[in-house]
Amino acid sequence: MPQLIATTATLLLLLGALLVVHFARREASEIRRSSEDEVQHLRDEARDLLSEAQRREERVSTRENEIAADQRTAQKYARALDERAAVIVRDERRLASDRAARERAHLAALAEVAHLDVDTARKELRERLISEARDDTRADVRRIVRGARKDAESQSRAILVEAMQRQAAATSSETSALWIDLPNEEMKGRIIGREGRNIRAFESLTGVNVIVEEGVNAVQLSSFDVERREIAEVTLRLLVEDGRIHPQRVEQVYSKVVDELPQRHLDAGLDALESAGVRGVSEDMVRTLGRLRLRSSYGQNVLSHLVECGQLAADIARSVGADEEVARRAAFLHDIGKAFTHERAGTHASLGAQYAAEHGESEVVVNAIAAHHDEVPQESVEAVIVQVADALSAGRAGARRDDADGYIERLENLEELVAEHAGVTRVLAMSAGRDVRVMVEPHEVDDEGVAELARTIAEHISKDLSFPGEIKVTVIRELRADAVAG
Template sequence: MPQLIATVATLALLLVSLLLVFYARREAEAIRRSVAAETQGTREEARDLVSEAQRREERVAQREKDLAADQRAAQTYARSLEERAAVVARDERRLASERDAIGEQTRRALAETAGLSAAEAKEQLRAHLVAEAKEEARADVRRIERQAKNSADRRVREILVGAMQRQAARTSAEAAATWIDLPSDDMKGRIIGREGRNIRAFESITGVNVLVEEGVNAVQLSSFDVERREVAEITLRELIDDGRIHPHRIESVYHAVVEGAQARHLEAGLDAIEAAGVRGITEDMCVTLGRLRLRSSYGQNVLSHLVEAAQIAGDIARELGADVELATRATFLHDIGKAFTHERPGTHATLGAAYARDNGEADEVVNAIAAHHDEVPPATLEALIVQVADAISASRPGARRDDADAYIERMENLEKLVAEHHGVSKVIAMAAGREVRVVVEPDEVDDAGVQALARTIAEHISSDFSFAGEIKVTVIRELRADAVAG
């Protein structure tokens, strides 16, 4: 038995040894195959790298050949340019020599023809060439001036249109009557009073007519004095709110409202200053500005006009690169003299300039106020901007209204003034007096005189005719020839 066990054990060991040998051989074969595959891949990569290197060498060689060809072409082109330059230089010298010879022949021919010496002929030729050069220079100057004027006109139109489009001011709203709504129908009876004593007392104290209409739940205050109408309106509104209306109460409220006028002026002035964006206005000037809310020019409220014109001036100055603060301030104060025209002699421009100087305004502001109607020459660009902004605000459609009879009379006076000039056959005032068409007799005014006549008429209108804004003068000369064929 022990011998059998030993034999089995020996066989088992032999079997294990055979298995180990078998697995070792299979692992070795796998390793061999893996190494062979890796070796094959490496060889293929090496072959690819060698091929890529060969291709790159070929490309480099081709580029070197191309560069060499380019260099040869550049050298050939450079030699060609040098040869051309030499030919051009020879031609220039030849042409200069021929030109001098022709000039000398021309001078001699002129001298022989005119019996002049060579020096005299040369002097005449020089004078002729100088005259031609001057004429060409004048033509160039005129062309440049026209181009500059057209460019400036376009830029000016852009600036003015931009400034005007930013404004949204109301149209003319000043009137001689004020409507006050009533809270109830019985308030009419209180306002009228027993046997009309309240309404008579109110009219006597305020100096304003009170109109009460049937079927309308409102009363109308009528007066051409704006200040009286404002005081009467405030008085009546306070009486309506209080409800107690009798002669004694009317008188006491009226006096209180009159005493509060200074405060109302100050408040209106402060509101206008804030709207215009102006700083550093004295209290006295602020009150004076507030008084202008009760003044109107052709139906346009003066204080509203100052605010609107100041905003326009600021926009224009900003576009032109001028002093925005100075232009706005001067424009806002340019009509302040209208607060004194009914108290002191002189134009509102003169009075306003003196008042601004007394209140410590800068010389530039004073000059702009005094010059806004050309009573004195404008000293700064901002003074000119004041004139432009004033004209834009005053002449925009709806800003001012005009009486029909006064309008017709002004148009007739304008046409008569223009018709006085020699050679004028017909005058037509158009566009509300902003343009005048002048037809002249072609036998009395030639083409050269048309422009001079237009300037003369414009100067005559500027000096002898009062107007706001600008008036365009167009002179028309037309020559017609008629014939009848029989």
């Protein structure tokens, strides 16, 4: 029995060894096949690379042949030009010699006829030739200047039209009221609340009037303060989306929206930077730019206007060979001072230039911002491009709107207010109401009273009129004396 067990064990060991050998051989066969496949794949790739290299070598050889042919042709033309230049030089020398001989003969004949010596005749001839040449030169200069001016105007129009076509953007207009759609009629009741407590809480927090009309599945928010209206809009949309509307919930959502306002400014500024293609602006400037999304000028959104100006200036600078990035940056920042016109004294151009200088902008950019309304001289071509881009963006059809009746009424109110002061004989509101010229009676207002009257009028305007930016008051006193001799 032990012998049988030993034999069985031996057989099992042999069987195991055979199985191991069998699996090892099969694995080796699979590895060999895989290696052969990989080698074949590498051979195919090498063959493809060799074919591609041969094709490229053929293209390079063909291109070298073409270049050699072009060089031979160029050398041929160069030799022909050298020969032509030699002929021209020879002809010029011959013509100069002939001209000198004719001049000598003419001088001799002139001296014989006029009984003058050769020096005197030469002097008179020189003076006559100089006079004729001067007249011909003046005529040529005038003709060249007229042609150059005509070509420059044509090219300028082409450049501006091309820039405007590339940047034909939609115009964003701001109004004093906006509508918010509601999902159903029941939402109106939730907004109003029991005995109107929800709507009262909302209006007292936001400072915005909520108008609910019958038959319209929407409510209207009305306010002349754009920032308040924007906060109220976001607050109401969140409340409508959530569905829970009560005074406590209104306070919670309103506080959240107010806290997120700086982040919305930052996001708007970053989006504008990306759209305009401007980089390297500090975070403080980005937030300031974001605040301009809530500012408008004659219905044109200021931030959208800056983005459009940056793109226009870049296109114009590229066309005329100016510094494209400087023009883009200066145009994008040129109205940044409008974020401070309600906080600091000064025009938006001067405030913007000061703010840009404080944040490390270059002198070219600072000058372009300060000079875009001609308050200071323009010191670079990029500053001129910024002014052109600003005029294009503001002046194109549909960019800005202003009610004619309201515009006239504002100017009339301004003139009437100034005319109320004693001694004023005539008032002229100029530059869209930003400049007021006041003529006074010299017998009623003396020289010392002119400055005092200007300050009084400026204080009166600031107190009784609402206006953006600044109004410059200029008082003019002119004394004339007339007499008649009989």
